[in-house]
Amino acid sequence: MTGRELLVEGRALLGGDFEETPARIVVESGIISHIEELGGTSDCLPWIVPAFFNAHTHVGDSVALDVPLEGDLDTLVRPPDGLKHRILGSTSRGDLVGAMRLTLMTMADGGTAGFADFREGGRDGVSALLDAAEGVSCRPIIFGREGGESVADGLGVSSARDVAGGLDEMVSLARKNGRLVAFHAGEKDPGDIDEALGYEPDLLVHCTHATRLQLRRIADLGIPVAVCPRANWRFRVTSTGKKPPVKELLSLGCPLLLGTDNAMGVQPDMWREMEFLATVYRVSPREALCAATLGASLFLESFLLKERNRANFLVIDPRSSNLVLSRDIAGALVYRAGPGNIVRKVINL
Ligand SMILES: [Zn+2]
Numbered sequence: 001m002t003g004r005e006l007l008v009e010g011r012a013l014l015g016g017d018f019e020e021t022p023a024r025i026v027v028e029s030g031i032i033s034h035i036e037e038l039g040g041t042s043d044c045l046p047w048i049v050p051a052f053f054n055a056h057t058h059v060g061d062s063v064a065l066d067v068p069l070e071g072d073l074d075t076l077v078r079p080p081d082g083l084k085h086r087i088l089g090s091t092s093r094g095d096l097v098g099a100m101r102l103t104l105m106t107m108a109d110g111g112t113a114g115f116a117d118f119r120e121g122g123r124d125g126v127s128a129l130l131d132a133a134e135g136v137s138c139r140p141i142i143f144g145r146e147g148g149e150s151v152a153d154g155l156g157v158s159s160a161r162d163v164a165g166g167l168d169e170m171v172s173l174a175r176k177n178g179r180l181v182a183f184h185a186g187e188k189d190p191g192d193i194d195e196a197l198g199y200e201p202d203l204l205v206h207c208t209h210a211t212r213l214q215l216r217r218i219a220d221l222g223i224p225v226a227v228c229p230r231a232n233w234r235f236r237v238t239s240t241g242k243k244p245p246v247k248e249l250l251s252l253g254c255p256l257l258l259g260t261d262n263a264m265g266v267q268p269d270m271w272r273e274m275e276f277l278a279t280v281y282r283v284s285p286r287e288a289l290c291a292a293t294l295g296a297s298l299f300l301e302s303f304l305l306k307e308r309n310r311a312n313f314l315v316i317d318p319r320s321s322n323l324v325l326s327r328d329i330a331g332a333l334v335y336r337a338g339p340g341n342i343v344r345k346v347i348n349l
Contacts, residue, residue: 004029006346008315009038011329012048014305018286020329023048027311030348035307047316047329050303051113051347052270055226055295056205056259058084058118059132059140060125062099063091064264073188073235077262079120079158084264088120093128100132107268108138110339111314113347114300115140115268116203116226116259118156118182122146137347141299143182143203153299154180154202159187160195171199180299186210186244188237197221203299205259208232208244215245219252224298227291230276231261246281255298258291271338278334285330300349315344 006027014021014035022042026034038045058077064087069076076083088096107115119125119142126148133140143149143156155174160167160183174181182203183196190209197204197217204218205226218225227244238244249256258277260268274288283291296303296312303312316337318324323341326332 010046010048011042012305016304018289018330030310032307032309032311047318049314050293050305051312051314052111052292053296054112054115054260054268054270055257056228056261057115057268058262059100059103060088060120061262061264062103063087063096067264069265073237097128097132100129103263104133104136104138108136110269111342112138112270113312114296116299118143119148122148123151126152139349149174149179154182157183159184159192161192208238215248215252219254224255224257225249226257226259228259228261230273231266234265241280246283256291257295274334285334288334289330310348311346313346314342316341317343
């Protein structure tokens with residue numbers, strides 16, 4: 001064994017199907033070089049699962065945690081004068097960076113190794129997030145706005161209806177510069193989805209109120225959709241397990257991603273988000289796990305447990321709690337486990 005080699009044995013959820021396999025995973029220079037199936041009994045082994053990718057956040061909201069969410073969506077989060085924008089506008093850069101950094105560390109502690117953030121505040125906003133993420137094992141993919149897109153990974157449009165003019169130019173400039181393009185769409189009604197779809201974005205966020213026709217178009221275009229169920233409930237844009245139309249998205253074959261959206265009202269904790277998704281929207285634990293990891297494959301690099309992937313996984317000790325009694329690892333992870341069950345993080349971003 002070289003000094004750079006790591007060997008972990010456990011009941012691993014392998015590949016895109018999260019197939020439970022007792023396995024020995026060998027990591028060399030940060031890469032999963034070998035996965036070898038283990039024989040014999042595996043009951044007392046730890047569990048090995050991919051790290052999470054949170055597909056939609058606003059970590060800048062860290063400066064407004066748990067302000068009372070009174071009023072409608074526009075009053076709270078619509079630019080430029082929503083409550084969060086007023087709070088962000090009166091916060092110093094140092095306080096903003098410090099607050100975002102604490103949130104990022106909390107996300108990393110909980111096993112999230114990457115996330116896609118809609119960052120407000122133009123170029124300064126993007127640079128503040130890059131500073132906050134320095135040295136934290138949780139890599140941001142940043143969608144900027146108001147000029148921030150020119151120094152970020154992509155352009156994040158806060159609803160096609162929020163842009164007074166020049167959206168065409170904004171999107172084509174982002175494309176010309178090789179940037180990703182993402183839209184909030186369909187959060188409170190279906191009215192801004194068609195316009196967003198006209199730009200064939202790389203990512204749609206929400207689609208809570210997408211119509212059947214719009215869903216078919218999204219599926220035909222193969223656009224990934226990041227749903228944020230807890231945020232939709234917190235901001236009162238839904239009160240049913242049918243919106244966002246998670247089941248329809250899955251049955252149409254849309255890539256389904258999971259995000260936690262506004263940190264002001266929702267903790268960016270993928271364990272809680274997976275449990276809510278599985279409970280309220282009745283998806284299987286494996287579908288929830290897939291939604292909580294797939295964004296990495298699309299925007300960063302795959303976290304799945306496969307040979308030749310970089311090693312970005314979590315080791316869970318089921319023996320320190322009643323998790324050990326579970327008859328289904330995926331079920332236990334989604335319905336029961338949390339950050340406290342992680343005993344080791346292997347992160348090689
Ligand atoms: Zn959002």
